[in-house]
């Protein structure tokens with residue numbers, strides 16, 4: 001596991017965006033593997049990375065024509081046009097500005113009638129795409145990855161997840177009132193994340209200190225889901241100083 005320390009949020013984003021841009025530039029589609037597959041997060045932390053990817057597209061440095069994406073999660077019960085849905089977030093923060101073919105975008109359907117069947121189909125779609133090449137991730141204050149909350153077992157695939165009070169409180173800043181925050185989500189599983197070939201975890205700000213400490217130096221435990229990454233062969237925690245200073 002690599003822990004990278006940068007002075008500023010901007011440098012964290014520069015690094016992560018450059019790694020993704022290099023992967024896009026270096027990718028040659030073949031009939032067997034037509035797309036570079038990115039796993040993408042929502043949240044505040046990745047926004048500066050998306051800004052840099054948009055700028056690179058606008059400067060004609062990269063194209064998303066050969067990119068396929070799988071988002072990590074979505075709230076259950078929010079329609080894609082709900083301003084707090086992750087469908088909406090992704091449109092507003094990345095997709096509407098770049099040339100990714102709409103058919104290559106995958107985001108869990110929080111309005112699916114049959115959630116277990118949807119979860120199976122999402123997992124299968126990732127497999128059919130040949131797996132995730134680069135999984136970009138944020139990390140929760142409680143060490144969650146996507147919505148895999150503490151006590152989620154490491155071998156879970158995409159599934160329905162009840163959100164913990166800590167996550168509901170952290171995310172309530174985006175809603176008018178805490179009662180409006182959905183209490184359930186569809187999330188890719190810890191197994192899905194672990195199967196990615198390369199994982200880049202972003203952490204900025206002092207609120208992430210404990211999560212980063214436990215994930216990288218604590219015991220590997222379901223109490224801190226991101227600690228499972230200690231066993232992954234290609235993972236980087238890309239942090240600013242504040243997320244590392246205890």
Ligand code: PGA
Nearest residue numbers: 043044045138139140146
């Ligand atoms: P944040 O969320 O980037 O908004 O801090 C990260 C997460 O909860 O996974």
